[in-house]
Amino acid sequence: MKNAVEAAQFNPVAKQASIGIDEIQHVFSVDVEEWFQVGAFENSLSRSDWSDLESRVVIQTEKILSLLERTNVKATFFCLGWVAEREPELIKKISDHGHEVACHGMDHRRLYQMDADTFYQDILHSKALLEKASGQTVYGYRAPSFSMSENTWDYYPRMIEAGFKYSSSVFPGKTDHYGMPSAPRLPFYPLSDESIIEVPMTVSRFGSLSLPASGGGYFRLLPSFLSKALMTRAFTQTNGSTIFYMHPWEVDPEQPRVTDAPFLSKFRHYSRQNVMEEKLEVILKSQPFTRMDHMLNAQYRIEMGN
Numbered sequence: 001m002k003n004a005v006e007a008a009q010f011n012p013v014a015k016q017a018s019i020g021i022d023e024i025q026h027v028f029s030v031d032v033e034e035w036f037q038v039g040a041f042e043n044s045l046s047r048s049d050w051s052d053l054e055s056r057v058v059i060q061t062e063k064i065l066s067l068l069e070r071t072n073v074k075a076t077f078f079c080l081g082w083v084a085e086r087e088p089e090l091i092k093k094i095s096d097h098g099h100e101v102a103c104h105g106m107d108h109r110r111l112y113q114m115d116a117d118t119f120y121q122d123i124l125h126s127k128a129l130l131e132k133a134s135g136q137t138v139y140g141y142r143a144p145s146f147s148m149s150e151n152t153w154d155y156y157p158r159m160i161e162a163g164f165k166y167s168s169s170v171f172p173g174k175t176d177h178y179g180m181p182s183a184p185r186l187p188f189y190p191l192s193d194e195s196i197i198e199v200p201m202t203v204s205r206f207g208s209l210s211l212p213a214s215g216g217g218y219f220r221l222l223p224s225f226l227s228k229a230l231m232t233r234a235f236t237q238t239n240g241s242t243i244f245y246m247h248p249w250e251v252d253p254e255q256p257r258v259t260d261a262p263f264l265s266k267f268r269h270y271s272r273q274n275v276m277e278e279k280l281e282v283i284l285k286s287q288p289f290t291r292m293d294h295m296l297n298a299q300y301r302i303e304m305g306n
């Protein structure tokens, strides 16, 4: 373990997939969490309130499953252990629809809110719950709020120890909440060997400015043509797969309202939820998308069993 931790220095080198551009597939991913577990409301709703709030994750995720079925896309679902514990049938349903089940930690604690040992227990527990519910072996991990940073680089060996083969936890730019501008834009091996690969989120560069081109709130808030232009620009800049992500609560205009949250948080959370499904359908039909494990296998020759 000591050598692995010593090797966990931030010195990443991006790895270009050794395949032709025509074979590139993009990744569609969903971070499965409840509407009240988002960073935007963490100062308005406490964790102790969670069990009293209306659960909407099943109805929301089912909308996404139908959308993916209509557009014939298989995706990766990074699910909270918290959801697997309460709604194991939803996790099974995701798996039965042919999607990859991956891990988003237990209860959306960011990496810097846990020490390395607590983090290890968190990923072991959530991985076990997800595997039990889905019947799949879970290989992928995504840190809540893309909270991987230079300070938590020594968490990668713990991911390997827990059985993960890839992580998608880095945002290679800067937003007001997260980001790691020095990180590579293409998948890279964060340690000195190839035992785990990191798949960063997609950004589009304008000089030193990096704009998210990977879904999330930006995708929902911007008009479709701008979202598509950001994704196309990112692709032409890197020749790498676009990594797209979204949340189940983004397709649910009926969800309860948190009235006492800051204006900007409410604006980001609630805006344009009524057009999200339509926008997603356009994007899903505009380019080939697949599961993250399948992309890593096809483009980086990483073997995973599912």
Ligand SMILES: [Zn+2]
Pocket: 031, 033, 104, 108, 144, 145
């Ligand atoms: Zn999340």
